[in-house]
């Protein structure tokens with residue numbers, strides 16, 4: 001059928017309710033616990049499609065205390081007993097693991113995590129659900145959707161360093177607002193997307209949910225096919241946009257986009273980094289499903305290489321794959337030499353559970369996607385920025401506008 | 409699907425971190441969630457939720473997909489949620505545990521009586537009846553069954 005990418009994948013026009021087979025379903029150590037409980041209460045003891053199901057340990061990985069450990073143990077046993085795909089601690093953040101050759105264009109992907117929209121970068125329909133919904137998916141292999149209407153986000157021009165895809169994502173959230181796309185899908189198009197790497201598109205789609213969107217999608221193109229070929233998928237076909245009708249359209253010109261930041265405590269309180277430059281910070285955090293990929297670490301390393309950070313800086317690779325690449329390229333050592341601490345792949349301090357929790361009154365500049373009050377620790381404040389801004393600020397100990405010379 | 413309660417008025421953009429903070433998630437004890445619900449928003453709020461209908465503004469329940477947020481509200485005694493906008497995952501989660509959620513703009517006075525009927529699609533408070541955005545028959549069925557777990561149990 002013709003239509004927006006979301007309509008084509010779900011096979012019905014916007015507004016209709018459909019039942020769809022789920023091609024990939026996943027949950028993590030956090031949402032897995034309640035999913036299991038719901039599944040048991042339903043009286044279901046067999047996962048319908050173990051080969052399409054993934055359980056990925058990332059949120060508190062490794063476990064921070066024995067309670068967490070105990071809960072993880074149950075989920076781990078379940079994964080083994082059901083024969084579903086399992087990614088142990090250290091494998092990486094669910095959205096990144098799923099992005100390393102698992103999710104393919106045109107698939108329907110459901111994750112028990114709000115940032116499941118990340119995989120829309122492949123031209124898949126990917127969305128987040130809660131634990132009970134996930135239990136329903138595991139029990140039946142399918143679920144219902146209301147086909148969303150779509151807002152086209154047309155990116156013109158190209159972002160040049162020090163401006164990066166994260167700034168584009170922040171611009172988009174700032175423009176639409178935290179509920180500007182509730183129940184809708186965002187479709188990213190234009191030369192700004194075609195010129196963007198897969199890592200960049202994943203960053204962009206990751207933050208779609210910060211506008212309330214159900215999904216954020218990019219059409220699979222040559223870049224997508226090349227990326228997936230790197231994971232052994234040959235012969236993937238590109239998706240060609242139809243002449244379709246959008247609920248709305250916004251344009252963002254990347255060529256004159258300044259570095260942006262979301263200030264505490266709302267993700268849509270977006271302004272130029274310039275406006276808050278000089279704000280003292282206690283911690284810099286580089287990582288998460290938004291900005292913990294290889295290109296991010298590479299950019300960060302290019303800024304801190306041969307220098308020393310002026311403030312405590314936590315770096316967390318998004319996956320083992322990213323970590324291996326960083327090791328191979330020598331940037332891991334450069335980051336450590338610059339005085340940063342590198343934690344094992346996973347969510348790290350993003351959700352305030354461990355490895356970089358903020359204290360009362362502390363300020364963190366983070367490359368994550370959410371700056372809700374108390375998220376990284378009670379009484380802490382979070383600014384969200386790009387990797388380049390985080391790198392420049394780590395060197396000075398205050399929020400700093402990244403300049404061309406930072407990114408070497 | 410009829411319900412009623414006393415209004416508890418909240419503002420815009422109440423995210424799921426504010427409903428139940430991440431530090432309370434690592435347990436299966438639902439009482440813990442009910443006890444600490446809204447702690448970072450207003451520590452006194454939890455005690456006022458027995459028999460309450462929450463009336464909120466835009467984007468209620470945005471953020472993390474944590475189902476503990478809807479469970480915490482239900483366990484604390486909330487009988488329904490009315491908001492001018494409700495975030496998508498939160499909306500589905502509430503339906504899935506049988507907690508009535510309604511999208512509608514209504515005036516709010518703390519403590520005022522609120523009545524609602526989802527089948528007939530209205531909510532009433534302050535002497536005024538407001539019509540609701542209709543929800544799909546499937547969602548209504550899940551709500552009426554008491555949640556998705558119950559739907560599956562009945563199927564067995």
Ligand code: SF4
Pocket residue numbers: 059093094113115288289290346347350351368369
């Ligand atoms: S990195 Fe942060 S936002 Fe991403 S899945 Fe983990 S906790 Fe959620």
